[in-house]
Structures are given as structure tokens and as C-alpha cells.
Amino acid sequence: MSGADQYSVLFAPVKIGPVTARNRFYQVPHCNGLGHLRPQAEAAMRAMKAEGGWAVVSTQEAEIHPTSDLSPYSENRIWDDRDIPALRLITNAVKEKGSLAAIQLAHNGHHAQNHLSRAPLLAPSELALQTAYPKQARAMDKTDIREFRKWHRAAARRSREAGFNIVYVYAGHHMTLPHHFLLPQFNDRTDEYGGSLENRVRLTRELLEETREEVGDDCAIALRFAVDELLGTDGMQAQEEGRAVVELLAELPDLWDVNVADWSNDSATTRFEPRDGFQTSYIEFVKQVTSKPVVGVGRLTSPDLMVSLVKKGILDFIGAARPSIADPFLPNKIKEGRIEEIRECIGCNICVSSDALGVPIRCTQNPTMGEEWRRGWHPEIIENRGKEETALVVGSGPAGLECAMQLARRGYEVTLAEAKQELGGRVLQESGLAGLSAWKRVTDHRIYDLQQRGNVQMFTDSRLSASDVVELGIPNVFLATGAPWRRDGRGKSAFHGISISSGTQVFTPDDIMSGVLPGGGPILVYDDDQAYLGGVLADHLAQTGREIIFVTPASMVSPFTELTLEQTKVQRSLLEKGVRLVMSHTLASVAPGTANVQCVYTAREHAIECGSVVLVTQRMRETDLYDELRGLSESPLTKLDLIGDAANPGLIADAVYSGHMAARNFERDAGDIDREFFRREIVSLETV
Ligand code: ADP
Numbered sequence: 001m002s003g004a005d006q007y008s009v010l011f012a013p014v015k016i017g018p019v020t021a022r023n024r025f026y027q028v029p030h031c032n033g034l035g036h037l038r039p040q041a042e043a044a045m046r047a048m049k050a051e052g053g054w055a056v057v058s059t060q061e062a063e064i065h066p067t068s069d070l071s072p073y074s075e076n077r078i079w080d081d082r083d084i085p086a087l088r089l090i091t092n093a094v095k096e097k098g099s100l101a102a103i104q105l106a107h108n109g110h111h112a113q114n115h116l117s118r119a120p121l122l123a124p125s126e127l128a129l130q131t132a133y134p135k136q137a138r139a140m141d142k143t144d145i146r147e148f149r150k151w152h153r154a155a156a157r158r159s160r161e162a163g164f165n166i167v168y169v170y171a172g173h174h175m176t177l178p179h180h181f182l183l184p185q186f187n188d189r190t191d192e193y194g195g196s197l198e199n200r201v202r203l204t205r206e207l208l209e210e211t212r213e214e215v216g217d218d219c220a221i222a223l224r225f226a227v228d229e230l231l232g233t234d235g236m237q238a239q240e241e242g243r244a245v246v247e248l249l250a251e252l253p254d255l256w257d258v259n260v261a262d263w264s265n266d267s268a269t270t271r272f273e274p275r276d277g278f279q280t281s282y283i284e285f286v287k288q289v290t291s292k293p294v295v296g297v298g299r300l301t302s303p304d305l306m307v308s309l310v311k312k313g314i315l316d317f318i319g320a321a322r323p324s325i326a327d328p329f330l331p332n333k334i335k336e337g338r339i340e341e342i343r344e345c346i347g348c349n350i351c352v353s354s355d356a357l358g359v360p361i362r363c364t365q366n367p368t369m370g371e372e373w374r375r376g377w378h379p380e381i382i383e384n385r386g387k388e389e390t391a392l393v394v395g396s397g398p399a400g401l402e403c404a405m406q407l408a409r410r411g412y413e414v415t416l417a418e419a420k421q422e423l424g425g426r427v428l429q430e431s432g433l434a435g436l437s438a439w440k441r442v443t444d445h446r447i448y449d450l451q452q453r454g455n456v457q458m459f460t461d462s463r464l465s466a467s468d469v470v471e472l473g474i475p476n477v478f479l480a481t482g483a484p485w486r487r488d489g490r491g492k493s494a495f496h497g498i499s500i501s502s503g504t505q506v507f508t509p510d511d512i513m514s515g516v517l518p519g520g521g522p523i524l525v526y527d528d529d530q531a532y533l534g535g536v537l538a539d540h541l542a543q544t545g546r547e548i549i550f551v552t553p554a555s556m557v558s559p560f561t562e563l564t565l566e567q568t569k570v571q572r573s574l575l576e577k578g579v580r581l582v583m584s585h586t587l588a589s590v591a592p593g594t595a596n597v598q599c600v601y602t603a604r605e606h607a608i609e610c611g612s613v614v615l616v617t618q619r620m621r622e623t624d625l626y627d628e629l630r631g632l633s634e635s636p637l638t639k640l641d642l643i644g645d646a647a648n649p650g651l652i653a654d655a656v657y658s659g660h661m662a663a664r665n666f667e668r669d670a671g672d673i674d675r676e677f678f679r680r681e682i683v684s685l686e687t688v
């Protein structure tokens with residue numbers, strides 16, 4: 001059976017109220033750090049999804065009023081008519097590619113902070129903000145509720161004017177007023193909007209009815225609803241009140257977009273939720289309760305799983321945020337039977353971290369994500385080569401593999417050399433740690449692609465010296481030689497390194513990742529990196545049954561992972577495994593059997609007994625080959641580029657991006673590259 005036949009059910013048109021989606025692929029709303037500050041970039045990114053075959057393409061949440069101001073984060077905004085032109089950019093771009101455009105209207109209640117607008121904060125009950133900022137939301141009175149409903153109506157009207165085909169009422173993620181009203185953990189009202197479920201659901205019902213009155217003839221109305229909070233009996237559960245809500249509102253929306261709350265559960269990482277389709281058991285009841293089409297998510301990347309979800313009557317639409325970010329062309333690849341070419345999401349949440357930082361979206365797997373407008377990058381199209389014909393890439397980590405793949409796609413004869421016996425560099429190492437196996441998709445995708453090409457030669461077990469490179473006679477060289485971890489303790493907290501007495505058992509992350517298990521006694525993991533690896537290593541080592549002591553200058557484990565929605569889970573996991581946590585301490589010195597740690601506030605020291613120390617501090621760029629080649633008195637090379645971690649140690653996403661950029665820029669005029677660094681959306685000086 002051809003790909004098209006086997007998966008044809010995924011390409012059947014589906015009616016949603018007054019509109020029809022051309023297939024079952026539905027890009028659900030997702031944040032992207034572009035939003036109202038970068039509307040052209042947002043429109044181009046959404047249009048790419050439509051071009052890639054997603055029949056419905058949604059915005060991220062659109063703030064409907066200044067009392068729902070998410071600044072400094074750049075979401076969409078539909079406060080008044082002045083916001084319509086920017087939103088129309090999105091609808092025009094999406095509809096031009098044959099897809100339906102959806103808008104997720106949102107009032108964020110006490111999840112907003114109103115830092116820009118300084119408007120009063122609103123909530124069903126008296127509620128403190130969910131952040132450390134000392135503000136409170138007031139319990140909405142009846143006038144507030146009437147006003148809110150008017151704002152929502154007006155936003156729905158503007159949505160139609162902006163050209164949207166689907167308008168959302170959003171009751172999910174613990175992030176919006178309708179959701180806050182639904183949940184007893186936020187709502188202790190005693191009037192007709194509190195108490196019984198019928199009362200708590202009243203506001204959502206009113207919004208659905210009023211949105212229909214405003215736009216229902218032309219636009220479909222979608223309800224995004226979290227059926228389960230994953231809090232057990234302490235919260236809403238799919239088989240209890242979650243189901244009851246769907247029963248109460250069953251036929252009111254034209255489409256149910258269902259998931260779990262909060263966002264960290266909905267966008268669970270593979271580290272903590274490795275199963276693709278992990279939300280199925282929560283949402284599978286919905287179609288039994290409503291006749292309306294249902295969309296659901298859960299990192300759906302496998303076409304076979306998609307077909308079975310449709311055929312079993314669980315979903316009408318295959319919803320995706322992250323899989324559509326990692327591969328905007330996922331639907332088209334399935335349609336054309338190019339399954340092996342799908343760039344599967346690895347569930348790392350680097351995309352989420354960009355939103356949390358308020359910067360344009362980035363993706364580990366898809367380096368073109370967020371670059372569609374400002375750099376004109378297309379995930380599937382790259383310029384053909386110029387006059388040069390060959391290229392050598394040294395190092396097969398994420399940077400080397402991406403660079404080699406894109407150079408090969410451009411038509412160069414590519415030679416890839418790797419010192420180790422296996423391709424993959426740091427990805428191969430890191431994906432061997434507990435919880436990170438899905439990360440291997442980064443190298444699997446690229447190695448598979450390179451293997452299909454006739455213009456690529458790959459060599460393992462081939463550590464190249466400068467004379468080897470010269471002998472090869474390839475004039476264009478890209479060095480992706482990586483950055484191993486330091487063994488001297490130099491890092492954020494110790495610019496000059498740590499005092500290490502001779503005889504101390506000191507290991508680096510590279511040692512542990514290559515399979516070394518330190519000998520007897522407790523293992524002290526010192527995490528001055530404070531990103532993710534220290535926590536992963538501690539967890540990994542704890543699973544061998546050894547006693548682990550985790551020391552960090554930070555006040556929590558792996559603070560970086562707050563950005564990927566994982567920090568609570570990371571810390572919980574270590575505590576549950578009995579790892580002893582020593583926060584807010586640097587490592588002052590180590591000697592056989594002892595480590596001296598120092599409080600970051602008082603500088604008081606105390607000793608900790610341990611058998612060995614794993615130093616997760618800083619990385620050392622591997623530049624020997626680069627330096628030697630640069631130092632050649634008569635270099636035969638036309639091009640010598642240092643890329644990836646060897647140039648700037650960072651995330652795997654940064655290494656992929658660097659490799660991609662180097663391949664794109666090859667044979668471009670240096671002046672053009674400099675002049676066109678990237679396009680910017682500069683604030684207009686017009687007063688509106
Ligand atoms: P990046 O993240 O930048 O891609 P990695 O550390 O993942 O970097 O990968 C670097 C790879 O380069 C490693 O697999 C390493 O074995 C390889 N390497 C380093 N120096 C050489 C060399 N001289 N010749 C061939 N391969 C090398």
C-alpha cells in the first residue's frame with residue numbers, strides 16, 4: 001500500500017461548523033515569542049505551517065483586553081481595532097496557502113500581570129499572582145463579569161473582521177478566566193458563578209453563546225478545555241468533573257480542542273513523559289459525549305498512531321504544537337509517503353523556553369523555526385551551490401551533521417570525518433542518559449538523510465590532523481570539533497578553577513556519559529553549570545543505586561529547566577531517589593574522601609565526605625585543529641569555518657543552528673551576510 005493509501009483517512013476533509021478543513025492536521029494554538037511585537041515574523045511562521053499541509057493553523061493566545069496584559073511576553077493582542085491589521089497579516093498568509101486560520105481569544109485573569117497596562121487584575125476570587133510579584137487580583141463582581149463578557153464579544157467581532165475562520169473560547173492550562181471559574185482551586189464564589197459545577201461552567205457557556213451570536217454564521221467556535229489537571233482527587237479529573245463539563249456543553253462549540261492542565265503537563269517533555277500520544281487516556285471519552293469534531297494532542301508524530309486514533313474514534317483532528325514546530329511539513333511528508341523524512345520532535349521544550357524568555361521561537365530539530373521572515377529560511381528549500389564543488393566537515397555532533405546535511409542538499413560533494421567509532425557527538429552521549437533517549441532523533445534524522453545521498457561520504461574512526469586535512473585536498477573546511485567538559489572546576493563560580501588535591505577521584509560529564517561509574521563511596525555531583533546536565537547526571541547515577549550528593553551554587557536544582565517547564569519534576573525526581581541536595585554552596589576544594597563546600601551567602605565552609613566528584617562546570621572548546629590550520633604559512637584552504645560548540649558552547653539547539661547557518665552562508669558574499677544580518681520589525685513612530 002502506498003503512503004497515500006495507508007494514511008488516506010488523515011487527508012479526508014472535516015467540517016467544523018460553517019467551515020471545512022481540507023484534512024485532519026490541526027496546528028493547535030502555541031506560543032512563539034513573535035506575537036504582537038513581531039507580527040510579520042509570526043505571519044510567515046504560521047504560513048509555513050499552512051504550506052506544509054496543516055489544514056488549520058492557529059495563533060497563540062490573543063489577549064483580549066488591557067486587563068489581560070502578558071507583557072513582557074509577546075503573545076497576540078486584540079485589545080481594540082488597531083490590532084486588526086497585524087492579525088490580518090496572519091489570516092491572509094494562512095488562507096493564501098489554503099488553510100483555515102484560528103484565533104485563541106484569551107483573558108488571562110490572575111495569570112496576567114498587567115505590567116505594561118497597570119490595569120487591575122481580575123479573578124473569580126481574591127487571588128495572589130502565581131509569581132513572586134506582590135500583586136493580587138480582586139474577585140470580580142457582577143459588573144466586572146458583564147464587562148469581561150462585552151470585551152470577549154468585541155474581540156470575537158474583531159476576529160471575524162481580521163479574517164479568522166475559527167474563534168476560540170479558551171478554558172485551559174490554568175491560564176484563563178473561564179478555566180479559573182471552572183476550578184474550585186481558584187473559585188470559592190457563593191453566587192451563581194461559584195459552587196456547583198453548573199454554576200462554575202456558567203461563564204464558559206455564556207462566552208460560547210455570545211461568541212456564536214457575534215460570529216457564528218461565518219466562523220466556527222472552538223472550545224479549548226483541559227479535561228484533567230493531573231492532580232488526582234485534588235483537581236478536576238477526566239472521568240469525573242472533566243467529563244461532566246463536556247456533557248454540559250457538548251453541542252455548544254463547533255469543535256472541542258481537549259488536553260490536560262497545566263502547561264507543564266500538556267507540554268510534558270520526553271524526559272518525564274516519553275510516550276507519544278500520552279494524553280490519549282484522558283481525552284478518549286470526549287467523542288462519546290459530543291457529536292462535534294474533537295482535536296487532541298500529546299506529541300503525535302507517528303502516522304500509524306494518528307491513523308489508529310482516528311479509526312478508533314478518539315480524534316477527528318490530529319492536533320500538534322511541537323510536532324508542527326519540529327516539522328512544519330509533517331502532513332505533506334505523510335501524504336507523499338515520505339515518512340522517513342519527518343523531523344520528529346524530541347520533546348526537549350527548547351521551543352517553550354524561548355517563549356519564557358520573550359524571544360523568537362527556536363527549535364532543536366528545526367533550525368529554520370522563527371527564521372522564516374527575518375532570514376527568509378525555508379525548512380525544506382535551500383539555495384543550490386555556487387562555483388565551489390566540495391566541502392569537508394570534521395566532527396559529527398549536531399553541528400557537523402546539520403552542516404553536512406545542508407551542504408549536501410545544496411549539491412556539494414561532502415566528506416564527513418568523525419574521530420569516534422560512532423557518529424553523533426554529544427547527542428550520542430547525552431541520549432544515553434536516563435530520560436534523554438528521544439534526543440537521539442536529532443542525529444538519527446540527519447544520519448538517515450546523509451545516508452540517502454550519493455554526494456556524501458562519511459568516515460568514522462577518523463581523527464584528522466591538520467596535515468590529514470591538507471592531504472585530503474578539499475579546500476572548504478567546516479570544523480565542528482565540539483567542546484568537552486573541563487576537569488579543573490573552572491565555571492561561573494570559580495574563574496580560576498577549584499583546588500583539587502592529587503589522588504582525588506574527579507570525573508567529568510564526558511566520563512560518565514562514556515560509561516564510567518566512579519568507584520566506592522558517595523558520588524558528589526557539583527553543578528555549577530545550572531542548566532540541565534547536572535540534574536540529569538545525578539538522576540542517572542542515582543539509578544545505579546549509588547549514594548549521590550548534589551551540590552550547586554543555585555537555590556534550586558537545574559534552574560534553567562524552569563524555562564522548559566521541568567524544574568519541579570527534576571527536583572522531585574532527585575528527592576524521590578534519595579539524592580542529598582546541598583543548595584547555595586560552591587565547591588571550594590576537593591581532596592581524597594572529602595569535599596569542602598562554601599555557602600554563597602556567608603562564605604562559611606563545611607566538609608562533605610565523598611568517594612568521588614563529578615564536575616559539571618564549564619566546557620573547553622576543542623580548537624587545536626582550527627588553530628593549526630589557521631597557523632599554516634601557506635594554506636591551501638579557501639574556506640575554514642569553526643562551528644557549533646567548538647565556536648560557542650551552548651545547547652544542542654545552538655549547535656544545530658550554527659551548522660545550518662554555516663551551510664546557508666557558504667559562498668555568500670561576506671558583506672551581504674553582514675548587511676543582512678536579519679530583518680527587523682522596527683517600531684513605527686506613528687501615534688495610533
Ligand atoms: P557540536 O555540538 O558542536 O556538534 P559535539 O561535541 O557534539 O559538537 O561533536 C564534536 C565531534 O567532533 C565529536 O564527536 C568528536 O569526536 C569529533 N572530533 C573532534 N575533533 C576531531 C578531529 N580532529 N577529527 C575528527 N573528529 C573530531
Ligand code: SF4
Pocket residue numbers: 321322323325326344345346347348349350351352362363364365366
Ligand atoms: Fe520539539 Fe524540542 Fe523542537 Fe520543541 S524545541 S518542537 S520540544 S524538538
